[in-house]
Amino acid sequence: MTIETFENPNQNRNYEITHVNPEFTSVCPKTGLPDFGTVTIKYIPDAICLELKSLKYYFLEFRSKGIFYEAVTNVILDELVEACNPKEMEIVTEWKARGGMTSTIKANYKRS
Numbered sequence: 001m002t003i004e005t006f007e008n009p010n011q012n013r014n015y016e017i018t019h020v021n022p023e024f025t026s027v028c029p030k031t032g033l034p035d036f037g038t039v040t041i042k043y044i045p046d047a048i049c050l051e052l053k054s055l056k057y058y059f060l061e062f063r064s065k066g067i068f069y070e071a072v073t074n075v076i077l078d079e080l081v082e083a084c085n086p087k088e089m090e091i092v093t094e095w096k097a098r099g100g101m102t103s104t105i106k107a108n109y110k111r112s
Helices: 052-064 069-084
Strands: 005-007 017-027 034-044 048-050 087-096 100-110
Touching: 017 048, 017 052, 034 052, 034 069, 048 052, 048 069, 069 087, 069 100
Parallel strands: none
Antiparallel strands: 005 048, 017 034, 034 087, 087 100
């Protein structure tokens, strides 16, 4: 799926954009059971910004994908960086309790 973008209306200023998806789901590759979590995207755009409707549909693609938490977080970071080439980006995934434990995964990108 192509993640749509639009031109940054304030390219001359650094500002942070935060998008939160509190209804993210994927599938545990070991058990086949659903994993439920929250995905938070924070980024400083350069020339383009992420468009929300296509971002929503992008996240829906994970609903039937067997993938570990760590991989989900890093795949999202890699694909969103590729889509919008930000100055900086952080992806945080926070996973609901399973077996009495919760997990939080963070992945960061900073253009050098």
